[in-house]
Amino acid sequence: MKKSTWFKKTSLIVLMVSILSIMLSACGSSNGGVISISGSSALLPLADNAAKEYMAKNSGSKITVNAGGSGQGLTQVYQGAVNIGNSDVYAEEKLKPEEAKELNDHIVCVVGIAAVVNPNVKVDNITSQQLIDIFTGKITNWKDVGGEDKKIVLINRPSNSGTRATFKKYALNGAEEAEGTALKEDQSGTVKQTVSQTDGSISYLAFSYLDDKTKALKLNGVEPTSENVASGSYPVWAYEHMYTKGEPTGLAKSFIDYMLSDDVQTNIVPKLKFIPIKDMKVKR
Missing domain, CATH: 3.40.190.10 (Periplasmic binding protein-like II)
Structure with missing residues (x-):
């Protein structure tokens, strides 16, 4: 075999092996x-x-x-x-x-979940029973829980929401929410925006969405914080x-x-x- 022919064949084999190695590496890589x-x-x-x-x-x-x-x-x-x-x-x-x-x-x-209200609502703390009564429609005015004479507007998440299921289980003791303003998609950003723009409204958000656009309520005097979730003093988490x-x-x-x-x-x-x-x- 001529040297030039041998060199060409050897080079082709090396190239094919290199390409195959790259392909195998890409397929087997856990990072790509x-x-x-x-x-x-x-x-x-x-x-x-x-x-x-x-x-x-x-x-x-x-x-x-x-x-x-x-x-x-x-x-x-x-x-x-x-x-x-x-x-x-x-x-x-x-x-x-x-x-x-x-x-x-x-x-x-772990994620904590807090009841949140429009910043204009003059309530900072709520009891478990009051929260249940609000979300089941028994209490419909903020004056009945120490606030102003203002209608309570419920902002409902859709039924496929895991946040809704968690809130129902650990904040509402399994009670079904009354019908309010129903959101079509489970988007926490939309919940925050709706509450911030709707006077007298209440809903619930994961701690990761809490900011000054809404006001998180204390539950039975306990602030919704990561420290209180970790210690077990704040019960609404998943x-x-x-x-x-x-x-x-x-x-x-x-x-x-x-x-x-x-x-x-x-x-x-x-x-x-x-x-x-x-x-x-x-x-x-």
């Missing part, structure tokens, strides 16, 4: 690829922030994060429409038992779940691992007013 996430709007700020941080550190990855409600996230991950379904509740609370069994639960943190269909692989696994890393748990989680699991003094 594309995944989509949907579900809990309460978890959205944390998931979105962490996704941006992750992508900045791993340029070959693309992570899309959307809200839509816990029910939607669980349904979509079960159906295979998304890689990760975020939820404020356990899958068994939204899906059929046989569907929930196919999902793997990854608890990433675990935040990231569900996958089966064991996660590739980028989905790598991102969930990142969510549970010290980098996220120590920095991003408390910064956005979520509570790291390790800080909780109580369990459910």
